[in-house]
Amino acid sequence: MTASPRWDTPADLTRPTDRRGVPGSRVEVVIGVLTFRRPDDLAALLPVLLEQAAEADRPDRRVGVLVVDNDPQASAGGVVDELGSPLVRYVVEPTPGIAAARNRVLDEADGCTFVVFIDDDERPRPGWLAHLLRTQQETGAAAVAGAVVSAFEGPLDPWVRDGAFFSRRRLATGTAIDVAATNNLLLDVAAVRAAGLRFDAAFGLSGGSDTLFTRLLAASGARLVWCDDAVVTDSVPSSRMTRGWVLRRAFRSGNSASRVDLVLAGSAPARSRARLRGARRGVPRLAAGLARWLLGCVVGSAAHRARGLRTACRGAGMLTGSFGVVYHEYRRAGAVPVAGS
Structure with missing residues (x-):
């Protein structure tokens, strides 16, 4: 498969990190992408994530991308290989369910400073990653959630449009929250480890493991905040516009x-x-x-x-x-x- 990204090399993982940006420290950021049999979406997303990584990359901060394929047949492997970037790492998580895939991201990011989750059918807007990181630096939050807006594959059924079903919350940047989804979420790995949290496999096929995870994180005393400047666009297929x-x-x-x-x-x-x-x-x-x-x-x-x-x-x-x-x-x-x- 593809070569390991810079954040996954032994030298990087053993380098001391500090989320406060102490001179001489190295901040390691991994963007975790979960995917399941959506090669076209993944192929469109990865180049955009590499642009985001390049924009946020600094001498004291390294950014890599981790693709976790929840398909035991490794159907996304060819997409990653074709891209051929050393900053993108690919692993297969054969256990069915989104909770298992999310936990695999946490496992693979052990030793890193931040994990940033994004879905394979989303597209980040310019400055997305930089806004998440800046808000975390300014607030010291254990988790930073960004905004999600929808783009539709075709015209909406008037019934669906009138119901405003795809409208999501928007809050002022820095607003404290107590729950978040992982479709646009930065996590401080050390805070997650300190709280002893994992995504609950009992919610793996039903959804809701991110709700439970972030509520537990908030209950542990960790701070969760909103970043309204970090926006991703959710591409809604016709199958979900019903x-x-x-x-x-x-x-x-x-x-x-x-x-x-x-x-x-x-x-x-x-x-x-x-x-x-x-x-x-x-x-x-x-x-x-x-x-x-x-x-x-x-x-x-x-x-x-x-x-x-x-x-x-x-x-x-x-x-x-x-x-x-x-x-x-x-x-x-x-x-x-x-x-x-």
């Missing part, structure tokens, strides 16, 4: 949220209280969503109908998740869910 996909994602989101609360609860009595909280949150959302959908039918509002159904689906997901039902959004043929998932 009513069905939107409603399934809403259900999964609610389902994972309740399951995360159960894990965070800890003790059996606390889990019982978390189940009741999940039911108290889910049932009103389910009822209010259906009421809003009905209102939309009466007054002829596509926005009310769309948002009402999404709210109802999220509420149903929260209700089922609070009682242990798991929706495996990413389940593959032949993949066996982890016990308890």
Whole structure:
């Protein structure tokens, strides 16, 4: 396969690092890309990441790219080989599930200073990596999350458009947060190691392992902040621009949220209280969503109908998740869910 990047050489990994930029120290940054049978997306992303790496590279800082292929058939290997960059390293993680792939990034980055996660179907805007690193340096945060905006493969179904389903939060740079996704996230490796965190394999095929991970990181006392200047564009294919996909994602989101609360609860009595909280949150959302959908039918509002159904689906997901039902959004043929998932 391809040659190892500079950040992965023994000399670099044994070089002392300091996140405060002490003169003479070396900061090692690895951009982790998870991929599964999307060679065209990966081929388009990697040259952009190399541009970002070159822009952020300094004498006291080295940046490399790590591709973790979750396909046991190593289908992305040819893309990396064809690129032929010594700054891009390729490994295969055969265990199915996004949690296993995320953990492989953490394992491969052992000894590095920062890990930056990005999805293979995203494209970073100019200055993306530099903004993440600058915000971390200015705040000392253990995690820095950036903004994600959507670009669509074709025209949106009016129902999906009116429901504003692909609108994501935007916050002022430096705003404290307590949860984040890994589709645009910088992590301080030392802070992660100190907290003893891994991505939970029980969420590997259902999604939500990044929600649990970052909530645990925040609960450990680590600081998480937002960087609104670090923007990536999410390329949304036509298969995700449908009513069905939107409603399934809403259900999964609610389902994972309740399951995360159960894990965070800890003790059996606390889990019982978390189940009741999940039911108290889910049932009103389910009822209010259906009421809003009905209102939309009466007054002829596509926005009310769309948002009402999404709210109802999220509420149903929260209700089922609070009682242990798991929706495996990413389940593959032949993949066996982890016990308890």
